[in-house]
Amino acid sequence: xxxxxxxxxxxxxxxxxxxxxxxxxxxxxxxxxxxxxxxxxxxxxxxxxxxxxxxxxxxxxxxxxxxxxxxxxxxxxxxxxxxxxxxxxxxxxxxxxxxxxxxxxxxxxxxxxxxxxxxxxxxx
Numbered sequence: 001x002x003x004x005x006x007x008x009x010x011x012x013x014x015x016x017x018x019x020x021x022x023x024x025x026x027x028x029x030x031x032x033x034x035x036x037x038x039x040x041x042x043x044x045x046x047x048x049x050x051x052x053x054x055x056x057x058x059x060x061x062x063x064x065x066x067x068x069x070x071x072x073x074x075x076x077x078x079x080x081x082x083x084x085x086x087x088x089x090x091x092x093x094x095x096x097x098x099x100x101x102x103x104x105x106x107x108x109x110x111x112x113x114x115x116x117x118x119x120x121x122x123x124x
Contacts, residue, residue, distance in 0.1 A: 011044075011046055011050050012050045012051070012053040012054040012057070013054070013057075015040065015044070015046075015050065015051055015054035016054040016055075016057050016058055019034060019054070019055075019058060020058075020063070020082055023063065023074060023078055023079055023082055024079065024082055024083065024086065026079075028074050029074060029079075030074050030075070030076045030077070030078060030079070031073060031074060031076070032073065032074050033070070033071050033072065033073050033074075034055060034058075034064060034071065034072040034073065034074070036071060037051045037052050037055065055072050058072070059072065061081075062075065062078075062081065063075055063078040063081065063082065064078070
C-alpha cells in the first residue's frame with residue numbers, strides 16, 4: 001500500500017478505503033486474506049493499532065471475517081455489497097453534479113446522441 005497520506009481524513013479510514021478499492025478492483029477476492037496488520041503497518045509506516053482499527057471497521061461493515069490465529073479474510077459477497085454501496089453513493093453524491101455540468105455545457109446530445117455509446121466529436 002502506498003504510504004502517502006491525505007490530511008483531509010484519518011489514516012485508518014484511508015487504509016480502509018484502500019482495502020475497499022483492492023476488493024472492488026479484484027486484487028482481493030472472496031476468501032483471500034488481507035495483508036497482515038504488521039506488514040501493512042511496516043510498509044505504510046503507521047502504528048499497527050491504526051491498521052487494526054481500519055480492519056475492525058471492515059469487519060464491522062460485514063466485508064471481512066476474522067479467523068482467530070489466521071487473520072482477516074474477504075467475506076463472500078463483499079464485492080457485491082461494495083458495488084451496491086458505491087453505485088448508490090455515485091448516484092446520490094456525484095451524479096447530480098456531473099449531470100448538471102453536462103447540461104450546463106450543452107454536452108447531453110454530444111455524449112448521448114450518437115447512439116454508439118461514444119461521444120461524437122463536434123465539428124466546428
